[in-house]
Amino acid sequence: MLKKLGNSIKTIIFLKSLRLRIFVIVLLAGIVPAVCLRYGIMENYEKQAVEQRIATVQNQLLVLANHLIGNNYLTNYYSEEQNFQTSKEVIDAELEMLSNLYEGRVMIINSNFKVIRDTYGISEGKTIISEEVLRCFLGQNSSHYDKEHGYIELTTPIVRAAIKEETGKAVSGEIVGVMLTSVSNENIVMTLHNLSRKAGVLELLLVLAMIALSIILSVALTRPFNKITSAINEVKEGYSNEEISVPDYVETVHIVDAFNQLQRRMKVLDDSRQEFVANVSHELKTPMTSMKVLADSLLSQEGVSAELYREFMEDMVSEIDRENQIITDLLALVKMDKKAQDLNITSVNMNNLAELILKRLRPLARKKDVEVVFESMRQVVAEVDEVKMSLIMTNLVENAIKYNKEHGWVKVRLDADHQYFSFYVSDSGMGIPEEELGHIYERFYRVDKSHSKEIGGTGLGLAITKSAVLAHKGSISVESTEGEGSGFTVKIPLTYIA
Ligand code: ADP
Numbered sequence: 001m002l003k004k005l006g007n008s009i010k011t012i013i014f015l016k017s018l019r020l021r022i023f024v025i026v027l028l029a030g031i032v033p034a035v036c037l038r039y040g041i042m043e044n045y046e047k048q049a050v051e052q053r054i055a056t057v058q059n060q061l062l063v064l065a066n067h068l069i070g071n072n073y074l075t076n077y078y079s080e081e082q083n084f085q086t087s088k089e090v091i092d093a094e095l096e097m098l099s100n101l102y103e104g105r106v107m108i109i110n111s112n113f114k115v116i117r118d119t120y121g122i123s124e125g126k127t128i129i130s131e132e133v134l135r136c137f138l139g140q141n142s143s144h145y146d147k148e149h150g151y152i153e154l155t156t157p158i159v160r161a162a163i164k165e166e167t168g169k170a171v172s173g174e175i176v177g178v179m180l181t182s183v184s185n186e187n188i189v190m191t192l193h194n195l196s197r198k199a200g201v202l203e204l205l206l207v208l209a210m211i212a213l214s215i216i217l218s219v220a221l222t223r224p225f226n227k228i229t230s231a232i233n234e235v236k237e238g239y240s241n242e243e244i245s246v247p248d249y250v251e252t253v254h255i256v257d258a259f260n261q262l263q264r265r266m267k268v269l270d271d272s273r274q275e276f277v278a279n280v281s282h283e284l285k286t287p288m289t290s291m292k293v294l295a296d297s298l299l300s301q302e303g304v305s306a307e308l309y310r311e312f313m314e315d316m317v318s319e320i321d322r323e324n325q326i327i328t329d330l331l332a333l334v335k336m337d338k339k340a341q342d343l344n345i346t347s348v349n350m351n352n353l354a355e356l357i358l359k360r361l362r363p364l365a366r367k368k369d370v371e372v373v374f375e376s377m378r379q380v381v382a383e384v385d386e387v388k389m390s391l392i393m394t395n396l397v398e399n400a401i402k403y404n405k406e407h408g409w410v411k412v413r414l415d416a417d418h419q420y421f422s423f424y425v426s427d428s429g430m431g432i433p434e435e436e437l438g439h440i441y442e443r444f445y446r447v448d449k450s451h452s453k454e455i456g457g458t459g460l461g462l463a464i465t466k467s468a469v470l471a472h473k474g475s476i477s478v479e480s481t482e483g484e485g486s487g488f489t490v491k492i493p494l495t496y497i498a
Pocket of ligand 1: 395399400403427429430431432440441445446447448457458459460461462463486
């Protein structure tokens with residue numbers, strides 16, 4: 001059963017192959033016109049040969065008809081007169097010769113539809129009233145080609161010329177008899193047969209040549225695609241890291257370009273993953289090193305005072321807090337990187353959420369004597385993930401307080417139009433240098449490392465914020481002047497569309 005299935009899959013794959021299609025197309029393109037041409041030529045030859053034969057026989061019959069009239073063959077047929085007998089013999093001989101020449105039969109029918117002469121001698125005396133004969137008496141010559149039995153049948157009128165009395169010239173004629181002739185077509189059939197045999201041999205040779213050509217072309221034309229596959233396999237198996245190039249066709253160039261771009265992107269991702277791991281290790285190691293230094297210095301000294309112990313222990317606790325903070329932020333970031341369907345979307349009153357967050361952060365602001373103002377332009381209810389939304393707001397307002405000056409201010413504004421709501425946080429803080437603005441969303445990026453350290457940031461806050469904004473299909477932008485302050489704007493759709 002499985003084997004059968006495997007075989008049918010193989011057949012489908014084979015039928016879908018480009019190579020097979022090229023093979024069939026080239027083969028058909030060669031053979032179909034050749035076969036059509038052959039039939040066209042044969043048909044044409046047959047038609048022309050038959051027409052020519054009819055014309056030749058018809059001519060001879062007309063000459064004979066004139067002889068018949070000239071010798072009164074029809075009117076005197078049964079006369080015993082010596083003169084007529086002689087000319088009758090001559091005409092009979094002519095008739096005989098004609099029928100022998102064309103391997104046929106000539107019947108002479110008089111105006112009573114009676115056969116007075118039959119070169120086969122079997123129908124003499126009989127009456128023939130066939131359609132062709134009647135038509136011929138009415139002046140319509142006819143010829144009929146019986147392809148099946150291989151003969152041509154034709155009727156020829158025997159016309160007696162009427163003489164115009166005044167001029168003495170023949171003007172028109174009276175049909176006094178009909179010659180019903182059938183001639184064999186065997187030589188045409190033979191020629192056709194010979195031609196057909198020769199054409200058949202040629203056709204066979206052509207088919208063989210076309211099969212060979214189709215195989216060569218189908219292999220040659222699909223070779224660049226095989227080249228791409230083996231180049232990609234080399235990259236996949238790690239033998240090569242270089243960009244691949246198959247410039248044979250425009251199409252292969254496009255495929256290879258797309259693959260190279262993908263490879264470049266994967267390399268960037270891989271580099272950034274490595275960089276991230278290095279940064280994480282470094283960030284996690286720093287508090288550890290500090291703690292070890294503190295512990296070592298305590299251990300290496302004899303009789304350390306209780307105060308010094310306490311001081312060192314406090315330092316160690318703050319290092320542990322920092323380590324804890326980094327790990328918490330990292331976990332938040334990892335969660336944020338998961339798929340967007342992990343969002344827990346509910347209808348949230350953004351004004352209430354903003355008030356709650358500001359309430360939580362006010363003690364921090366009070367410590368730095370920073371005034372926090374909330375400006376609500378309208379009531380905003382949006383479909384968002386409440387936890388992630390509060391992370392966004394907390395990070396932005398916390399930064400605005402942290403990186404502020406003494407007695408500074410922070411303004412938070414909430415507004416909405418019919419599609420988006422915006423959350424705007426501005427501060428009177430230290431600002432961000434223009435050249436740093438492009439980097440602040442990077443993981444572990446801090447503008448002023450020493451400054452940030454004393455303020456206590458991990459450099460992950462804005463990375464988390466940006467991820468959360470993007471998960472909501474929103475945007476975040478920043479404007480900042482060094483020494484004067486910064487303003488962050490977050491714009492998020494009111495309704496979430498997955
Ligand atoms: P951190 O945890 O260090 O605050 P963030 O990712 O939140 O990390 O911020 C990255 C850096 O951007 C900060 O170290 C700080 O130098 C700068 N920054 C962020 N917000 C502000 C702001 N409101 N004013 C001035 N600098 C800011």
